[in-house]
Amino acid sequence: MDVEKRIHELRLLLQKHAHLYYDLADPLISDGEYDLLFLELLRLEEEHPTLVTLDSPTQRPGGAPLDKFEQVVHRLPMLSLKNAFSADDLIKFENDLLLFLKPNITLDALSYMAEPKVDGLAVELIYDQGRLRQGSTRGDGSTGEDITAQLKTISSIPHKLRDHSIPRLEVRGEVFLDRNAFIKINHELMQRGEPVFANPRNAAAGSLRQLNPTITAKRSLKFIAYGIADPIQTPCSSQQELLAWLGSLGLPISELTHFCPSITDVITRFEQLAALRHTLAYEIDGMVVKIDDLNLQQRLGNKTMAPRWAIACKFPPLQATTRLISVAFQVGRTGAVTPVALLEPVEVGGVTVSRATLHNRDDFERKDLRIGDIVLVQRAGDVIPEVVKTIIEKRDGQEQPLTTVAMPIHCPVCGHALLKAAGEAVTRCVNPHCPAQRLRSLVHFSSKAGLDIEGLGKKSMEQLFNLQLVRDIPDIFALTHEQLASLEGWGDKSADKVLAAIQAAKHPALGKFLGALGIRFVGEVTAALLEQTFESLGQLMHASLETLLEIEGIGEQAAGSIIDYFSDPDVRAMFDRLQQAGVTPEAGQQSQTDMPLSGQIILFTGTLTTLSRTEAKKLVKDNGGQIAVTVTQNMTHLVAGDKAGSKLKKAKELGKIILTEQEFLQMIQHEPRTASQQTVVKQ
Numbered sequence: 001m002d003v004e005k006r007i008h009e010l011r012l013l014l015q016k017h018a019h020l021y022y023d024l025a026d027p028l029i030s031d032g033e034y035d036l037l038f039l040e041l042l043r044l045e046e047e048h049p050t051l052v053t054l055d056s057p058t059q060r061p062g063g064a065p066l067d068k069f070e071q072v073v074h075r076l077p078m079l080s081l082k083n084a085f086s087a088d089d090l091i092k093f094e095n096d097l098l099l100f101l102k103p104n105i106t107l108d109a110l111s112y113m114a115e116p117k118v119d120g121l122a123v124e125l126i127y128d129q130g131r132l133r134q135g136s137t138r139g140d141g142s143t144g145e146d147i148t149a150q151l152k153t154i155s156s157i158p159h160k161l162r163d164h165s166i167p168r169l170e171v172r173g174e175v176f177l178d179r180n181a182f183i184k185i186n187h188e189l190m191q192r193g194e195p196v197f198a199n200p201r202n203a204a205a206g207s208l209r210q211l212n213p214t215i216t217a218k219r220s221l222k223f224i225a226y227g228i229a230d231p232i233q234t235p236c237s238s239q240q241e242l243l244a245w246l247g248s249l250g251l252p253i254s255e256l257t258h259f260c261p262s263i264t265d266v267i268t269r270f271e272q273l274a275a276l277r278h279t280l281a282y283e284i285d286g287m288v289v290k291i292d293d294l295n296l297q298q299r300l301g302n303k304t305m306a307p308r309w310a311i312a313c314k315f316p317p318l319q320a321t322t323r324l325i326s327v328a329f330q331v332g333r334t335g336a337v338t339p340v341a342l343l344e345p346v347e348v349g350g351v352t353v354s355r356a357t358l359h360n361r362d363d364f365e366r367k368d369l370r371i372g373d374i375v376l377v378q379r380a381g382d383v384i385p386e387v388v389k390t391i392i393e394k395r396d397g398q399e400q401p402l403t404t405v406a407m408p409i410h411c412p413v414c415g416h417a418l419l420k421a422a423g424e425a426v427t428r429c430v431n432p433h434c435p436a437q438r439l440r441s442l443v444h445f446s447s448k449a450g451l452d453i454e455g456l457g458k459k460s461m462e463q464l465f466n467l468q469l470v471r472d473i474p475d476i477f478a479l480t481h482e483q484l485a486s487l488e489g490w491g492d493k494s495a496d497k498v499l500a501a502i503q504a505a506k507h508p509a510l511g512k513f514l515g516a517l518g519i520r521f522v523g524e525v526t527a528a529l530l531e532q533t534f535e536s537l538g539q540l541m542h543a544s545l546e547t548l549l550e551i552e553g554i555g556e557q558a559a560g561s562i563i564d565y566f567s568d569p570d571v572r573a574m575f576d577r578l579q580q581a582g583v584t585p586e587a588g589q590q591s592q593t594d595m596p597l598s599g600q601i602i603l604f605t606g607t608l609t610t611l612s613r614t615e616a617k618k619l620v621k622d623n624g625g626q627i628a629v630t631v632t633q634n635m636t637h638l639v640a641g642d643k644a645g646s647k648l649k650k651a652k653e654l655g656k657i658i659l660t661e662q663e664f665l666q667m668i669q670h671e672p673r674t675a676s677q678q679t680v681v682k683q
């Protein structure tokens, strides 16, 4: 018989039976019969290696182990979601949507899809002409890791879509483990004397990031699709249709998605899902709410890190009770001295908790904790566990008041006097040279939240700090092979690896770099805003307070802190050393050159009539332009709405182009809305 024909036949048969077994749970043949077909195909392919194709069922659990994961830049970033914790937050979400879209939308035009928020790992699958070509992790949102071979071992991920005519589809979804598979993995690890995973999410991440995909193949991972990178490019007009369309292509979608005609229905659905949660075979940590209409999604667009058109409603935090053994004090990155409760280890939602934050002195005194008390601890998502309250009814009179461990007046690490600023609840060690603060800052700098220097985790950094090999950030970039290779627990290989990671960290994105520095009040979001506004680190260093305050989303505290930071001579000296070491943060991508507003820097002033301010700014960015924060020589256009004042005057003096709102819209050929679309907001 023609071998090629038989191979083709076997592949079709195996695909059909895998579909019946995995997707429809309705097998027609026994596992033994399936295995026989599989072995026959495997044998034929071994005898005729030229006939092996990447999408053959035999290639699923295989692929050669990799040395490292390659990086993948997502064509469109994989964003995260803003959180809502209450019904009020959801109502605010809707009001913000109306505000953004006003005056062209009515309240009843807003309907939603509510989807379970499966607790796993976000991945992207790229299908070219219906064939799975590449799969990657979310990573930092813009760059992830290539885990194609690992993802191909997941049986619910189709290697081929049912429609081959789609040139390219970038599917987004979640890889997860159900509870039973998680228990099984941990059981096996325990039997081999290896460390176990704390929860299904970590286990899923650990299983996917295996360089050897045969290990991934054994882990029973699952996948569900919840969207695509660019939904507007599909034949669908709503999220509901999009999900059904993905399903029709052969991608698994959740059976728990729910259409909600109004925000009230969303709130009701959330309560239903919260009640259902414990009956599911896998963990969900909340519900994702998305505007159903894809055109509205497109109009709303994205904020810095998350889309405007979606929000994650988180389930209430997980709680447990345990005994308080004692209280210690720790010094944080910003010098904040915080009391920590040392607890009898207790499991809270799959994680063992033995330390929990008590926040600050006020909090700690208000809670009237006593040693020996039974206390309620909670954790929500990835945040540090906290002590909520003491359970007074459980006291038996043996408990010891905490007077003996009252708030210290000197830093427990450097001995410097502590300071509590008026109006602030936090007590701080104000010694800028306090070793605890320096170490914490260094750990943050190289951590995932910072520059993510692989191999320079908390432990290694502590070791380097204690040996005085790294005392400040520039020291990291001066480390040598000899210094590292001879350290306890290191060696040539780990030294090379860490040095390569340090080398790779020399040209970080400006926002990432600013976040890594740990400037007070400059978190991830503020850092991203600064990256969007400034063209270089130098430009930011010389920015005035006034310029910083002009940036939407940056308040007085952050602006003041940035100014203080960059005017510190020690900080300036540190930047000089970093520059000498070749560390050059790179500002955001410059705008494309073939768009209507490429190279244009636009400022809005006064009241606009058809666009909200946020929508106007989004249009500038979508069309390749930049937003000016104030009237400067660099600015090219001023769009003046009603009651424009001093900015208009100044722009005229500088001879800048002044536009009306309509002229601005014409410039980007934005369709003016017709009268029938101009409906009034119902409130």
Ligand code: IVH
Residues within 6 Å of the ligand: 078, 079, 080, 081, 115, 116, 117, 118, 119, 121, 122, 123, 173, 174, 226, 227, 288, 307, 310, 312
């Ligand atoms: S939409 C731009 N839908 O939640 C839209 N995300 O912070 C972003 N997630 O890690 C994602 N279920 O992987 C969306 N039905 C769902 C989801 C979902 C789980 C995860 C996602 C990401 C996180 C969002």
